[in-house]
Amino acid sequence: MLTIISYILSVINWLIWLYSIIMVIDAIMSWVPFLRDSAVGRILNRIIDPYLNIFRKGPVQRLSYATGLDLSFLLGLLVLYFVQDYALNWLANILFRVLGL
Known part of the structure; x- marks a missing residue:
């Protein structure tokens, strides 16, 4: 059971990393402009x-609008990093405690 949870969490971690790389690209x-189109x-x-x-x-x-910069990118990336670094570890600790592992 421990290996399944660890595997699922590592896959989620990898997917978040991949998505953040795609965001940066x-x-x-x-x-x-010609690359965007x-x-x-x-x-x-x-x-x-x-x-x-x-x-x-x-x-x-x-x-x-006030700054002329799309700040949603920065905020979205910060949320992804928060989930990757803190929320997944928190979820893993809860699962391991509940399952007694």
Whole structure:
């Protein structure tokens, strides 16, 4: 049971890492207009935009308009790193305690 939980948590950790790398690639591609409008750029936007749209509402939206920067990327990346570094470890500790491992 311990190995199954560890394996699932490591897969989730790897997926978060991969998603954050894709986010960074998308951000770099946004600086070059012809890359952003390419087929790869459109695919990356379809993958990344639904997640970032969560952070593009409310105060972040107003602050982004005021500064001219899309701060949803930074906030989204920070949330992913928080989940990866803290929330997964917290969840693993709870599961191990509940299961008595």
